[in-house]
Amino acid sequence: MANFNLDEEVRLFTSNADRERYDELATLYGIIISLDYLEKAYVRDSIPQSQYTPACSRLLAQFKTIMKLVGDSVPNLDAFMTEYRMDCTAAAHRIEVGVPATVEHSSEEGVEAAKWVAETTQNFITFMDALKLKLRAKDQLHPLLTDLMSGYTRFKASSEWEGRPKILHWLITLNQMRASEEITEEQSRQMLFDVEHAYSEFFRSLSSSK
Known part of the structure; x- marks a missing residue:
């Protein structure tokens, strides 16, 4: 035993x-x-x-x-x-x-807008989580950031948000990289900072428009 x-x-x-x-x-x-x-x-x-x-x-x-x-x-x-x-x-x-x-x-009238908010929120969080999990390669990050930018720009007010040019800057940066290339640790930290700022601004803007 x-x-x-x-x-x-x-x-x-x-x-x-x-x-x-x-x-x-x-x-x-x-x-x-x-x-x-x-x-x-x-x-x-x-x-x-x-x-x-x-x-x-x-x-x-x-x-x-x-x-x-x-x-x-x-x-x-x-x-x-x-x-x-x-x-x-x-x-x-x-x-x-x-x-x-x-x-x-949601009511039929507001369902599309509510769906956009939910999808964009999820895109923000998915991308930020990817950076926190130390994903660094272009082929890992580019599709996620593309989805985020596509949803983000659906909102007419986004043209005035400070976060838009920062997200666009990172999208261009990734576009110019080869699929296997990776961003640096410093770039990752700055990218996360910029996207978190854009995420906060996104919800502040939605709240103020209600």
């Missing part, structure tokens, strides 16, 4: 790769739980639409990012939730729909 030392720490991993995998799975778990709480808070009117929509868009974007990282470890959301006995039907529905409830249930 094996002897167990009850004072010995149980390690889930034996290598850095295993540790990263468990960290990613823990992040996925946390995102699902947070999204479930957010959905229930919205249904109960415990959170206003102005706070719910960007928070939900951020979590959905983070979910998409982490699912790319976990890869084959998580074949699908249902399998993950079953394995870890997660009763998060509200989160599962929101992930399946892919947009915040404010977009899903």
Whole structure:
């Protein structure tokens, strides 16, 4: 019979790769739980639409990012939730729909504008997360920044926003690079700073226009 030392720490991993995998799975778990709480808070009117929509868009974007990282470890959301006995039907529905409830249930008149806001928010967050995850190559960043710029410029007021020329500058910079070339650490930090500033300005402008 094996002897167990009850004072010995149980390690889930034996290598850095295993540790990263468990960290990613823990992040996925946390995102699902947070999204479930957010959905229930919205249904109960415990959170206003102005706070719910960007928070939900951020979590959905983070979910998409982490699912790319976990890869084959998580074949699908249902399998993950079953394995870890997660009763998060509200989160599962929101992930399946892919947009915040404010977009899903918008009036016909406002649904397109609400959809643009949600998509642009997700594009911002996806790109910022990519930089934080240390993606540096042109072929990794250029498609994400192109999606961001396409959604961003749908808003007529964007021509007056300070963030627009900065995003355009980085898009041009990436355009001039070869697919395998990478930006420097200094460029990445400045790019993240500029995009975060543009993201904040984006929401301030939307709020002031209401």
